[in-house]
Amino acid sequence: MSTFERIYEIVKKIPAGKVATYGQIALLAGNPRWARVVGYALHVNPDPEHIPCFRVVNRAGEVSPAFAFGGENMQIALLQNEGVTFTAEGRVDLKKYLWHPETEGGN
DNA sequence: TTAATGACCTATC
DNA sequence: CGATAGGCCATTA
Numbered sequence: 830m831s832t833f834e835r836i837y838e839i840v841k842k843i844p845a846g847k848v849a850t851y852g853q854i855a856l857l858a859g860n861p862r863w864a865r866v867v868g869y870a871l872h873v874n875p876d877p878e879h880i881p882c883f884r885v886v887n888r889a890g891e892v893s894p895a896f897a898f899g900g901e902n903m904q905i906a907l908l909q910n911e912g913v914t915f916t917a918e919g920r921v922d923l924k925k926y927l928w929h930p931e932t933e934g935g936n
Numbered sequence: 937t938t939a940a941t942g943a944c945c946t947a948t949c
Numbered sequence: 950c951g952a953t954a955g956g957c958c959a960t961t962a
Contacts, residue, residue: 832959851944855958861945862957868943869959882943893943941961949953 835859836870842930843884846912848921849928850888857930868893883907884928890921 835858843849855863871882883904886892892904905915913926 855944860958863959864944865942865957866944866959869941870943872943873960874943885943887943888945939962942959945955945957947953947955949951 832858832863832866833870833873836863836867837876837880840871840880840882840885843881843928844933845881845884846926847928848884848886848890848908848913848923848926850886850890850923852888853928854885884911886921886923890923890927891919 836854839854839857840849851864851867852861855861855867858867867885871880871885874880874882883892892901894901901919905919908921909915913921915921
């Protein structure tokens with residue numbers, strides 16, 4: 830089990846219609862300092878079909894300017910397709926769509 | 937092995 | 950409130 834795999838497990842557990850931040854994923858992965866590593870892990874993205882990196886945004890809820898899905902707006906479109914709304918600044922309402930793993934009801 | 941970079945976050949001026 | 954500097958961890962050359 831590598832640091833990356835742990836991060837992938839967290840990202841893959843993100844439900845549709847919600848988004849998570851790098852710092853939060855890093856924290857769930859085990860260390861809050863892995864924020865940069867999380868971004869790197871998603872950058873390599875060995876399994877984009879099972880790793881919805883488009884549901885991962887930064888602390889400000891903004892998407893990456895150098896997204897690899899075919900355009901930063903592509904990520905926004907995917908999230909909107911999930912039901913996530915965006916602001917005129919291209920940011921997500923973390924206060925409304927921020928993923929809460931503790932509220933998942935356990936399972 | 938050392939040096940440099942990165943889809944980040946936090947604190948300070 | 951806006952911009953700049955530093956720190957952290959892992960990967961790559």
